[in-house]
Amino acid sequence: MNFEQLRALLAVVDEGTFEAAADELKVSPSAISQRIKALEGSVGNVVVRRTVPCTATEAGAVLLRMARQVALLETEAREALGTGDPGQAMLPLAVNADSLATWFRPVLRDAAGWPDTVLRLQLEDEEHTSDLLRRGDVVGAVTAAPRVVTGCRTEKLGAIRYQPVAAPALLDRHTRLRGGKRIVEWGRMPVLRYGPKDDLQNKFLRARGVEQLPLAHQIPSSEAYLEAARAGLGWGLVPEVQMGAAPADGSLEIIVPHGHRDVPLYWQVWKLGSSRIERLSAAVHRAAAPLGGA
Structure with a gap:
């Protein structure tokens, strides 16, 4: 060769x-x-x-x-x-949709000042981004599964906190009172999921003893997912950093106080001695600082 x-x-x-x-x-x-x-x-x-x-x-x-x-x-x-002119180097990355819609955006602003680098982002569920890294499709990946990938290093970024939320009207239709307590009909209330690989809501339901999963609407966009929850199409687990003023303005209600799920995130990247990769890694860590990583 x-x-x-x-x-x-x-x-x-x-x-x-x-x-x-x-x-x-x-x-x-x-x-x-x-x-x-x-x-x-x-x-x-x-x-x-x-x-x-x-x-x-x-x-x-x-x-x-x-x-x-x-x-x-x-x-x-x-x-x-x-x-001569070395040209631009391409850095393909794997990022999950919720990260791209929230904390990862400052990386894009930093990259706007790198005339020697072209970013190519691939959207993938955070449980599966390391598969792209292993295949050589990307040089770095934001992942929730810090599996060992040969030739790569893994660095903790922190965690995204997801809150179970629903539009008040939807929640009212699927709750009942028992002994003065509100009981959520989890097995009947429609749920939102991002895509076929999105198992976050199913895990939440199974933890509450729901084995017969309810109707699930698939919304393959973080922004549209939030709007679908506000519209009452279904309940879902939404990143806390993405909700903004929704609970305060009444468009969304947190269904279970203290029922959040924290999804840990890691940065997996090639150990290559590349100045561009090191610059990119520094930008990712700066952007992820609000996630509370070590």
Whole structure:
């Protein structure tokens, strides 16, 4: 294998098609195809699934991670040597939607002052972002599962506190009084979830003995999720930092006092000795300071 072949693999996976990779590298699609075939011949494995978008195979993921690291280090070496314009380095990251909608935003403001870096964010549930890191799709990930990823370091950021909330009208329809106490009909009140991998609400319900899960509306946007809760579509666990004045203005009610769930967050990132990665990590930690990390 050679670096031009690895560069082709990186472009195909990042851009999604052989044609888009050719545009990115300013070569013909046939040249990209030849480089990928030569790479597969040299390693004896298929490295790219010819789907739309193209994805790396298990063997390709090993090479993809190496290709991304070499590309970043090559850019920084050119910069250090002063041999012409080193160009911009791409830093793909995995971030969960609630983080991106709340505490992570100062990272974007910091990155606006980095003319030598291009960020490419991928949204993924915080329980699964480290999978992207392991495959070499990203250089860093905000994750709730600090599993060991070879070649990476894990740093605690803090925790997002989620409050169980509902619109007052919805809550009134699904509560009853027993002995002067309000009983929530958890098994009947519709619930909101972010996506198919979002199990936070289900865990909350099971902890309250609900095994037959109620109707669940899927809202794949943090901002729309909050609005759906305000509209009374269902109850949900909403980041405390995102609720703002909702409890005070009466549009949302915290269903269970002291019933919050704290989801720990970690920053997992390559141990590569890259100045750009270190700068990014510093920005992530500054932004996460309100989460109360160590």
